[in-house]
Amino acid sequence: MKSYLLSALALVTAALLFPQPCLAQYPDNSAGFYLHVGGGPAFTEDSKITEFTGFSTGNKINYRTGFAFEGAAGYAFNPWLSTELETGWIGNEIDHIQGFTVNDTFLYNVPLMANVTLRYPIPRTIITPYIGAGAGGSVTVFATDNISNGAVTLFDPEDDAVFAYQFFAGVRFDINESMSLGVGYKYFATENSSFSYESISGGPAVKLGVPRRL
Numbered sequence: 001m002k003s004y005l006l007s008a009l010a011l012v013t014a015a016l017l018f019p020q021p022c023l024a025q026y027p028d029n030s031a032g033f034y035l036h037v038g039g040g041p042a043f044t045e046d047s048k049i050t051e052f053t054g055f056s057t058g059n060k061i062n063y064r065t066g067f068a069f070e071g072a073a074g075y076a077f078n079p080w081l082s083t084e085l086e087t088g089w090i091g092n093e094i095d096h097i098q099g100f101t102v103n104d105t106f107l108y109n110v111p112l113m114a115n116v117t118l119r120y121p122i123p124r125t126i127i128t129p130y131i132g133a134g135a136g137g138s139v140t141v142f143a144t145d146n147i148s149n150g151a152v153t154l155f156d157p158e159d160d161a162v163f164a165y166q167f168f169a170g171v172r173f174d175i176n177e178s179m180s181l182g183v184g185y186k187y188f189a190t191e192n193s194s195f196s197y198e199s200i201s202g203g204p205a206v207k208l209g210v211p212r213r214l
Contacts (some may be wrong), residue, residue: 172192
């Protein structure tokens with residue numbers, strides 16, 4: 001089973017602002033290196049615990065609206081096609097887990113993605129729609145001050161590395177020959193994460209399986 005994030009991300013809709021060099025509208029600058037940055041709210045879909053060693057699973061997880069930030073460096077081969085490497089940070093606080101008491105508990109993602117983007121600069125306008133896709137990996141971090149089901153209590157951060165992929169689309173508006181602003185939507189997905197906690201009392205280790213869906 002895979003868990004799904006939306007990009008910056010939301011399950012249904014998410015807004016991102018992408019200030020970035022604009023290469024597409026100007027013939028003299030139709031190819032070359034560029035940078036872009038973006039940020040926006042991260043809406044995470046409710047999910048369920050997939051693993052909790054020694055106990056039944058399926059407890060519902062509710063997330064609060066979080067925040068996502070991203071940055072990328074890439075190369076435009078022409079006005080229509082570019083590739084890039086992207087990283088960033090996505091974070092959501094867990095509001096509630098069914099059957100657990102939860103205190104200051106967060107789920108973070110730090111992705112590293114390779115993307116391909118297709119653009120269509122609309123002639124005689126400042127508008128450039130785009131679509132793209134990417135694949136790579138993400139470091140997921142489950143950080144908690146205290147999460148307990150009454151029998152087992154977990155605390156401190158644990159991390160996992162998982163496969164990730166994404167799809168995105170949006171539109172950019174040129175400001176000048178080297179800068180544009182835009183708005184977009186991204187769907188970012190990861191495999192399920194598994195976090196291992198060692199017992200401080202000498203008992204068996206506990207594994208917590210958490211789907212990630214934004």
